[in-house]
Amino acid sequence: MLYVLVALFGVLGAVCRYLISVLIPNHGFPLATLLINLAGSFLLAVIMKYLSRLPRFSPMLITAIGTGFVGSFTTFSTFSVESIQMIEKQWYGFAALYIMISLVGGLLASRLGFYLSERWLKREEAPHVR
């Protein structure tokens, strides 16, 4: 059952990635992959640090959404190939910008996901004021 769910969510993630790459074509700078990877880094942190603590999300569903959907939505191989292609074309500025935004931006996006998850968990645990 776990594998069926992971496969299903993985297909959704990959198809979303493909559709976004069709909607945002690469005119020299791989904006689609960058946005997908940054958004996915934020989402995965929220899923693993916040959603996984909520009783209505079973561990199986968390693996399906996290490893399946977001894992397949984001991609490292396309990032590597796009980077080396920009270097081959001697677009060093674009290549450096792409690598730096992926490196630093991805870390910040994930860190923001951790931070917001902690805040939301505290809010859940606090006694409700009516």
Add this chain to the structure above:
Amino acid sequence: MFVNIVLVACGAVLGVLTRLLLSNWIKRKWPMDFPLATFLINLTGSFLLGLLVGSGADSHIQLLIGTGFIGSYTTFSTFKLESIELHLKKKHTTLFSYLGLSYVCGILLAGLGILLGHLYL
């Protein structure tokens, strides 16, 4: 368009399951602080995608194997999540080697893949 989506979907089923199974197997076999599983998956995927792109395969094969299989096999979000976890655990030597090796080797292996794909495929 519909055919393209089906091709990506078929490749993705294999890609995501290979990542899940391989990752669990590597974590069991060699448990360590360094996120070896994601690291090896991302490096092998970068090399394979380079090979495919370098080979100049037709667009249906690129969608099935490249966008679908290899795209779903490698992952960026887990790489970042593991990095932040290393940072929060103050394992900064491991963190910097993980980041540095992933980026440098990933990009170099993609380049090597393109070169070999171009020459031999």
